[in-house]
Amino acid sequence: MPDTLTNAALFVAALPYSQALGMxxxxxxxxxxxxxxxxxxxxxxxxxxxxxHGGAVSALMDTAASVAxxxxxxxxxATATLNLRIDYMRPATPGQSLRARAECHHVxxxxxxxxxxxxxxxxxxxxxxxxxxxxxxxx
Amino acid sequence: MPDTLTNAALFVAALPYSQALGMxxxxxxxxxxxxxxxxxxxxxxxxxxxxxHGGAVSALMDTAASVAxxxxxxxxxATATLNLRIDYMRPATPGQSLRARAECHHVxxxxxxxxxxxxxxxxxxxxxxxxxxxxxxxx
Amino acid sequence: MPDTLTNAALFVAALPYSQALGMxxxxxxxxxxxxxxxxxxxxxxxxxxxxxHGGAVSALMDTAASVAxxxxxxxxxATATLNLRIDYMRPATPGQSLRARAECHHVxxxxxxxxxxxxxxxxxxxxxxxxxxxxxxxx
Amino acid sequence: MPDTLTNAALFVAALPYSQALGMxxxxxxxxxxxxxxxxxxxxxxxxxxxxxHGGAVSALMDTAASVAxxxxxxxxxATATLNLRIDYMRPATPGQSLRARAECHHVxxxxxxxxxxxxxxxxxxxxxxxxxxxxxxxx
Numbered sequence: 001m002p003d004t005l006t007n008a009a010l011f012v013a014a015l016p017y018s019q020a021l022g023m024x025x026x027x028x029x030x031x032x033x034x035x036x037x038x039x040x041x042x043x044x045x046x047x048x049x050x051x052x053h054g055g056a057v058s059a060l061m062d063t064a065a066s067v068a069x070x071x072x073x074x075x076x077x078a079t080a081t082l083n084l085r086i087d088y089m090r091p092a093t094p095g096q097s098l099r100a101r102a103e104c105h106h107v108x109x110x111x112x113x114x115x116x117x118x119x120x121x122x123x124x125x126x127x128x129x130x131x132x133x134x135x136x137x138x139x
Numbered sequence: 140m141p142d143t144l145t146n147a148a149l150f151v152a153a154l155p156y157s158q159a160l161g162m163x164x165x166x167x168x169x170x171x172x173x174x175x176x177x178x179x180x181x182x183x184x185x186x187x188x189x190x191x192h193g194g195a196v197s198a199l200m201d202t203a204a205s206v207a208x209x210x211x212x213x214x215x216x217a218t219a220t221l222n223l224r225i226d227y228m229r230p231a232t233p234g235q236s237l238r239a240r241a242e243c244h245h246v247x248x249x250x251x252x253x254x255x256x257x258x259x260x261x262x263x264x265x266x267x268x269x270x271x272x273x274x275x276x277x278x
Numbered sequence: 279m280p281d282t283l284t285n286a287a288l289f290v291a292a293l294p295y296s297q298a299l300g301m302x303x304x305x306x307x308x309x310x311x312x313x314x315x316x317x318x319x320x321x322x323x324x325x326x327x328x329x330x331h332g333g334a335v336s337a338l339m340d341t342a343a344s345v346a347x348x349x350x351x352x353x354x355x356a357t358a359t360l361n362l363r364i365d366y367m368r369p370a371t372p373g374q375s376l377r378a379r380a381e382c383h384h385v386x387x388x389x390x391x392x393x394x395x396x397x398x399x400x401x402x403x404x405x406x407x408x409x410x411x412x413x414x415x416x417x
Numbered sequence: 418m419p420d421t422l423t424n425a426a427l428f429v430a431a432l433p434y435s436q437a438l439g440m441x442x443x444x445x446x447x448x449x450x451x452x453x454x455x456x457x458x459x460x461x462x463x464x465x466x467x468x469x470h471g472g473a474v475s476a477l478m479d480t481a482a483s484v485a486x487x488x489x490x491x492x493x494x495a496t497a498t499l500n501l502r503i504d505y506m507r508p509a510t511p512g513q514s515l516r517a518r519a520e521c522h523h524v525x526x527x528x529x530x531x532x533x534x535x536x537x538x539x540x541x542x543x544x545x546x547x548x549x550x551x552x553x554x555x556x
Contacts, residue, residue, distance in 0.1 A: 289464075295459065298459040319433060320433055321437070323432050332497075332498045333480065336475055337473070340472050341472065359505050361503060361505065362475070363502045365499070365500045369497075
């Protein structure tokens with residue numbers, strides 16, 4: 001992958017909001033990215049159970065998807081989320097890191113299509129899934 | 140509105156993740172809630188422009204929607220996000236607070252339907268909108 | 279509204295699929311459209327109750343949204359559905375016509391944002407709602 | 418698969434609306450279904466190109482998803498679409514049959530999660546994808 005794509009992807013993965021939530025880039029390839037986010041008490045969305053807030057899971061998948069789009073050769077080096085659907089299948093197990101795998105599976109003249117899955121240690125049972133449309137090219 | 144509903148709504152609005160992002164409950168009524176989130180550099184999702192990350196906007200609308208569901212008399216005092224679609228219309232203006240208005244407009248035996256809108260100071264041009272389905276009743 | 283917009287809108291409202299389902303254009307204005315679809319046994323999606331299939335309701339809202347986009351001055355006279363979320367609130371009452379109101383509420387360089395609502399005779403309780411993104415400009 | 422599940426699935430696949438659009442059930446297994454729909458001029462959504470209307474593609478995926486839910490042992494023999502997101506990647510090639518593969522990949526106490534893909538003869542490049550939530554159990 002050309003350095004420019006790698007750089008764009010790294011840039012997005014290191015944004016203030018991503019850093020505040022503790023995200024780290026694990027893998028990036030053409031149209032594909034994996035991000036992780038360790039368990040942290042600040043991310044809790046249910047005091048009784050200690051389960052992470054869905055919004056944090058969503059942000060992780062959204063960011064992974066942005067990196068996947070930026071690393072796609074047809075995306076033109078810039079992107080923004082147009083819309084995103086998140087499905088929450090089950091609460092993430094408290095204490096476990098989350099991992100989001102995102103794939104940019106189709107790119108048109110104006111839009112990139114993405115899919116993402118978030119898992120905790122039990123990778124056979126996803127915590128959440130995302131489907132979205134992102135802009136491509138210079139804003 | 141009965142105190143139990145108010146309490147449930149306040150409880151959700153005061154979760155660690157909501158607090159970490161700086162959310163505050165402005166209004167709560169039956170099936171309706173308004174939350175605000177001041178601009179903060181930790182929420183930035185674009186270094187060059189200082190624009191807040193879409194994931195933070197999404198989390199604000201998701202939380203407002205949860206409060207709206209909890210404050211609906213038919214929702215049974217407990218809820219979780221099943222799925223959520225977010226549409227991003229424009230970047231929030233850097234430096235301005237965000238406000239999310241959420242409405243629980245329909246409740247069935249098993250699911251609550253919500254809509255939410257996020258605005259900055261220019262309330263005539265929404266920053267983002269959300270549509271979602273939430274669980275109702277004891278988990 | 280310029281005749282070209284009206285024509286484009288009429289053109290879409292008169293497509294074979296729309297005609298096969300019995301749709302008729304009731305109102306068109308800048309960024310706004312209302313389509314109706316009479317009850318018909320061919321549209322049934324539940325034999326026991328005679329309720330219309332959700333897919334027919336969805337097609338009505340999708341088409342109304344296309345007409346709303348085409349009649350928006352910023353849309354450039356051509357459009358296609360990128361993605362659409364449909365929420366089904368209740369079964370349409372058998373025997374009653376359906377009406378879909380669609381609004382194109384925001385248009386960017388590449389994408390039009392739409393909302394639509396489908397009702398039967400009881401207009402206070404929507405049957406379904408739609409949120410979508412459509413392409414704008416020449417394909 | 419128990420006969421009751423098969424019967425419920427067959428029942429849905431043979432509804433008036435499905436029949437009007439020419440759908441046929443190709444495969445059904447636990448939580449999985451494949452439906453086909455031959456090209457037909459009544460399904461056209463673009464007169465110039467002869468491309469099938471997105472609403473017909475959507476109805477095919479929605480129906481395939483319903484059959485997938487009904488054939489899932491945990492779904493309780495009855496279902497209705499709560500919400501559905503459709504992403505349209507490209508126009509279906511005129512003259513070719515469409516095939517929708519749907520999977521019910523997760524079922525909770527109240528909701529079934531589904532995914533579906535629609536293809537024409539070029540199965541390597543999907544025409545559209547769907548993600549949805551369906552009710553489970555007696556209505």
